[in-house]
Amino acid sequence: MKNCIVAQSGGPTSVINASAMGVFKANEELKYYDNVYAGIHGIEGILNETMVNLSEMDAEVIDRLMYTPSSGLGSCRYKLKSYEENKSEYIKLFEIFKKYEIDTFFYVGGNDSMDTVHKLSNYAKEHNLSTKFFGVPKTIDNDLPIMDHTPGFGSAAKFIATIALENKLDCSVYSAKNVFIIETMGRDTGWLAASSCVATLNGKPVVDFIYLPEVAFDSEKCLKDIAKKLETQDSVVVVVSEGIRTADGTFLGEIGGHGLDKFGHAQLGGVCNYLKNLIKDNGVCKKVRAIELSTMQRCAMHIASQTDIEESFNCGFEALKYSVTGESGYMIGMQRVSNAPYKSEAFALHTSKVANNIKYFPKEWINAEGNNVTKEAYEYTLPLIQGEPKVQYENGLPKYAFILK
Amino acid sequence: MKNCIVAQSGGPTSVINASAMGVFKANEELKYYDNVYAGIHGIEGILNETMVNLSEMDAEVIDRLMYTPSSGLGSCRYKLKSYEENKSEYIKLFEIFKKYEIDTFFYVGGNDSMDTVHKLSNYAKEHNLSTKFFGVPKTIDNDLPIMDHTPGFGSAAKFIATIALENKLDCSVYSAKNVFIIETMGRDTGWLAASSCVATLNGKPVVDFIYLPEVAFDSEKCLKDIAKKLETQDSVVVVVSEGIRTADGTFLGEIGGHGLDKFGHAQLGGVCNYLKNLIKDNGVCKKVRAIELSTMQRCAMHIASQTDIEESFNCGFEALKYSVTGESGYMIGMQRVSNAPYKSEAFALHTSKVANNIKYFPKEWINAEGNNVTKEAYEYTLPLIQGEPKVQYENGLPKYAFILK
Known part of the structure; x- marks a missing residue:
C-alpha cells in the first residue's frame, strides 16, 4: 500500500482548493498512490490524526471543492520547530505517516509552509525515513521568490480591481470633492495594492495613488498629492497596502495599536482609517470614505480569476506528477513563458530557495514620485486576472462545498 | 416638440441605471417623447442646466449603462424646500423645463426624491403649469412603503449573502474560536442585515445572529448569545445593521462619534468595530474580525441579481408608459403576484404615500429572542436574489460605461 496526503496551511485563498484538487485529480489519472488522504487543519490536524480519505469521498463534492474558496481542508498557523527543539513532534508525525502508509506529503502553503516541508524533508533524509515531502505554492501576497507569481494572487487582484472600479463609479456620482481609500492585505510587500x-x-x-510598503510613507507628500489632485477632479481614489510604514520603520497600522501574530509578524490593518483621519484632520478633504478589504479579498471566489484557478490546479497536478521521481524537499513554481499571448509553465524548485524568503515588489515598477506604479506592473498583472470563474449557482448564490464540521 | 427628462437622486444602487434605461427604452418603443434628456447630478444639475440628450448618445454606451452600477447620470442629495421657502428655485426650474420643452420629469430615487416629485407636481398643478412629474423607486434599503420591495435591494442582498457565505468558509479554516462581524447599511431599517x-x-x-434596528440592542444579551454559541461551534458569524440602537435610542454607530447628514439623518457606521471591541473587551472571544461593507454593497454589479436588474428596468419602462396617461405626482411600485414561482408586477401609486415614509422590517419576521429572523424573511428574500447579472467583461474586469466627467 502506498498512500499520499495533502494538507493546507496559512491564510486561505480563493483557489487553494483547486491546488488540492490538482493533487487528487493527477492521481486519478496516474494512479500512483492507492489513496489520497487530506489532513484537516494542516499539520496540526495530522498530528491529531484528523484526516479524511479523499479517494472515498463523493465525486460531486470533490468537483465542487475546485470552485470553493478558502481552505476546504482547514488550515493552521503552526510553526514547526526544529527537530532539536521538539523531537517528540517529529517522531509522532512519522509514526502517523507509517500507520497510514504515507509515501508522500503535499503541503499547500506560503513561505512558512515551505519551511515546514524543508525541515521535514531534511529530517527524513537524515533519519533514513522513506516519506517524501513536496510543496505547492499558495499566497495572495504574491511574495514567493524565484517564481513569476503565486496561485491566489490573480484572484485577489481581480477582486481588488473590481472593487476599485465599482467604487470609483459610486464616488463619482456627487459633484462634491471626495477621497475614497481602499486598504489591501499583502504584509511587507505591495503586490496586492499595486494590482x-x-x-x-x-x-x-481608476486609482490615483497607490502606496506600497516598498516606499517609505511620507504623510506630508501624500496630503500634498491628494490636495493637488482634488484641484482637477472631484473624486480621488487611493489604494494603500496594510504594510506601509514611515521612513523610521513604524507601521502605520501599528499606530492604531495592533499586536504580533504567532510567527512574530505584526498584525496589520487599520491603515485606511489612519489615512482617512489624516486627510480630514489636515483639512485636505471633508468627505473621505475608507474600506478595508480584509478577508474578503482572499475568499471572493465569485469574482476569482479563471486563469488563477487553472494555474492553481495545475500546480497541484504537477506536484503529484513530479513526486513520482522520488525527489523530496521540492515544490512547484510558475514561470511566465510569454506575456502576449500569456503562457505560464510549472517547474520544480527546492523549498530551501523559498522557505522564509520574501519577494518584494520591484523598485523599477514604482513611479519616480513613489505614489503609483508603472506600465510594467499593469502588463505583469493583467494576464493573471483573465477569465471568469466557472462557479455553479444554486438559489441565487454560489454553490460551495463545506466538508469541515 | 415634446421632451422628457430623467434624473437620479440619493445614494446609488447597482441597478439604478437599469431604471433610467427602462425610461429611455420605453420611449424608443412608444416614441411618445421626441427626446429623452438626462439631468446630470439630479435636480441640482438640472438647475445648472447640466444635462445630456440620451436620444443622441451612442447606442453601445446606452446598452452598457444597463449593466453599470451606481448613478451613471450622477446624483445629488438635494432637499428641495417648499415653494414658500424658495420661490426662485421653483421658478428657475420651470423656466428650464420650458426652454427644453420638458413635458415629463422622471425622478429615480428613494423617499426623499419622491417628496421632491410630490412637491413639484403640486406646484405645477397649483400654477397651471403643464409639466408632469413621475417617480421611479430606488433604494438598497428596501424601506419604501406600500410596495413589496424596491429596485436595488435584491442586488445588495445578493452581495451581502455572498460575502457572508465566502467569509464563513474563510473563518472556518482554523480550529480556533472566532467571531466574524459584517456591518450592512440600511439606516433605520433592518432589511439589508436581515437579507x-x-x-x-x-x-x-451561515449567519448565527442578525441584529436589526427594529429591536433595541442589548449588549449583555448579545455577549451571552455569542458566548453560548461559541461553546458548540468554532466560528460564529454576526450580521449587524448600521442603524442598531440601544433601548434609550442611542445609535451604536454614534458612540463612535459620527455627525448628521444634510437631511438631518445620523451618519452611521462603525457599529461593527464597536461590537468587535465589546466582544474582545468582555473576554467573550479573542479572535474577532469586523468588516463594514460600506459602499461596496450598493455598487457590486458583478454579483447583482438579474431579477433585480430586470425589475428595475421594468420600473423605468412602466413609468414612461404610465406617463402617457397625463397623470402627475405618481410613481411606480412593485407587488408580488406569487412567490413560487416568483412573479412581480409594476403598479402606479401616488408619491404622497411614499414621500418621507418608511417601511420597517416586520416585527413578525423577527425571532422571539430578537437576534435573528424567521423563515418568512428567508422566503421573502430568496426570489429577489435570483439570476446572475449579464455583465460583459473586458480584460478580465466588468466593462462599465462612464459618462460623467
Missing part, C-alpha cells in the same frame, strides 16, 4: 492598477474606465486608471 | 439569512451551507444558515 489595483489594472482597473480602468474609458482607458484611464 | 443575509439567505446564505446557507449544507442547508444550514
Whole structure:
C-alpha cells in the first residue's frame, strides 16, 4: 500500500482548493498512490490524526471543492520547530505517516509552509525515513521568490480591481470633492495594492495613488498629492497596502495599536482609517470614505480569476506528477513563458530557495514620485486576472462545498 | 416638440441605471417623447442646466449603462424646500423645463426624491403649469412603503449573502474560536442585515445572529448569545445593521462619534468595530474580525441579481408608459403576484404615500429572542436574489460605461 496526503496551511485563498484538487485529480489519472488522504487543519490536524480519505469521498463534492474558496481542508498557523527543539513532534508525525502508509506529503502553503516541508524533508533524509515531502505554492501576497507569481494572487487582484472600479463609479456620482481609500492585505510587500492598477474606465486608471510598503510613507507628500489632485477632479481614489510604514520603520497600522501574530509578524490593518483621519484632520478633504478589504479579498471566489484557478490546479497536478521521481524537499513554481499571448509553465524548485524568503515588489515598477506604479506592473498583472470563474449557482448564490464540521 | 427628462437622486444602487434605461427604452418603443434628456447630478444639475440628450448618445454606451452600477447620470442629495421657502428655485426650474420643452420629469430615487416629485407636481398643478412629474423607486434599503420591495435591494442582498457565505468558509479554516462581524447599511431599517439569512451551507444558515434596528440592542444579551454559541461551534458569524440602537435610542454607530447628514439623518457606521471591541473587551472571544461593507454593497454589479436588474428596468419602462396617461405626482411600485414561482408586477401609486415614509422590517419576521429572523424573511428574500447579472467583461474586469466627467 502506498498512500499520499495533502494538507493546507496559512491564510486561505480563493483557489487553494483547486491546488488540492490538482493533487487528487493527477492521481486519478496516474494512479500512483492507492489513496489520497487530506489532513484537516494542516499539520496540526495530522498530528491529531484528523484526516479524511479523499479517494472515498463523493465525486460531486470533490468537483465542487475546485470552485470553493478558502481552505476546504482547514488550515493552521503552526510553526514547526526544529527537530532539536521538539523531537517528540517529529517522531509522532512519522509514526502517523507509517500507520497510514504515507509515501508522500503535499503541503499547500506560503513561505512558512515551505519551511515546514524543508525541515521535514531534511529530517527524513537524515533519519533514513522513506516519506517524501513536496510543496505547492499558495499566497495572495504574491511574495514567493524565484517564481513569476503565486496561485491566489490573480484572484485577489481581480477582486481588488473590481472593487476599485465599482467604487470609483459610486464616488463619482456627487459633484462634491471626495477621497475614497481602499486598504489591501499583502504584509511587507505591495503586490496586492499595486494590482489595483489594472482597473480602468474609458482607458484611464481608476486609482490615483497607490502606496506600497516598498516606499517609505511620507504623510506630508501624500496630503500634498491628494490636495493637488482634488484641484482637477472631484473624486480621488487611493489604494494603500496594510504594510506601509514611515521612513523610521513604524507601521502605520501599528499606530492604531495592533499586536504580533504567532510567527512574530505584526498584525496589520487599520491603515485606511489612519489615512482617512489624516486627510480630514489636515483639512485636505471633508468627505473621505475608507474600506478595508480584509478577508474578503482572499475568499471572493465569485469574482476569482479563471486563469488563477487553472494555474492553481495545475500546480497541484504537477506536484503529484513530479513526486513520482522520488525527489523530496521540492515544490512547484510558475514561470511566465510569454506575456502576449500569456503562457505560464510549472517547474520544480527546492523549498530551501523559498522557505522564509520574501519577494518584494520591484523598485523599477514604482513611479519616480513613489505614489503609483508603472506600465510594467499593469502588463505583469493583467494576464493573471483573465477569465471568469466557472462557479455553479444554486438559489441565487454560489454553490460551495463545506466538508469541515 | 415634446421632451422628457430623467434624473437620479440619493445614494446609488447597482441597478439604478437599469431604471433610467427602462425610461429611455420605453420611449424608443412608444416614441411618445421626441427626446429623452438626462439631468446630470439630479435636480441640482438640472438647475445648472447640466444635462445630456440620451436620444443622441451612442447606442453601445446606452446598452452598457444597463449593466453599470451606481448613478451613471450622477446624483445629488438635494432637499428641495417648499415653494414658500424658495420661490426662485421653483421658478428657475420651470423656466428650464420650458426652454427644453420638458413635458415629463422622471425622478429615480428613494423617499426623499419622491417628496421632491410630490412637491413639484403640486406646484405645477397649483400654477397651471403643464409639466408632469413621475417617480421611479430606488433604494438598497428596501424601506419604501406600500410596495413589496424596491429596485436595488435584491442586488445588495445578493452581495451581502455572498460575502457572508465566502467569509464563513474563510473563518472556518482554523480550529480556533472566532467571531466574524459584517456591518450592512440600511439606516433605520433592518432589511439589508436581515437579507443575509439567505446564505446557507449544507442547508444550514451561515449567519448565527442578525441584529436589526427594529429591536433595541442589548449588549449583555448579545455577549451571552455569542458566548453560548461559541461553546458548540468554532466560528460564529454576526450580521449587524448600521442603524442598531440601544433601548434609550442611542445609535451604536454614534458612540463612535459620527455627525448628521444634510437631511438631518445620523451618519452611521462603525457599529461593527464597536461590537468587535465589546466582544474582545468582555473576554467573550479573542479572535474577532469586523468588516463594514460600506459602499461596496450598493455598487457590486458583478454579483447583482438579474431579477433585480430586470425589475428595475421594468420600473423605468412602466413609468414612461404610465406617463402617457397625463397623470402627475405618481410613481411606480412593485407587488408580488406569487412567490413560487416568483412573479412581480409594476403598479402606479401616488408619491404622497411614499414621500418621507418608511417601511420597517416586520416585527413578525423577527425571532422571539430578537437576534435573528424567521423563515418568512428567508422566503421573502430568496426570489429577489435570483439570476446572475449579464455583465460583459473586458480584460478580465466588468466593462462599465462612464459618462460623467
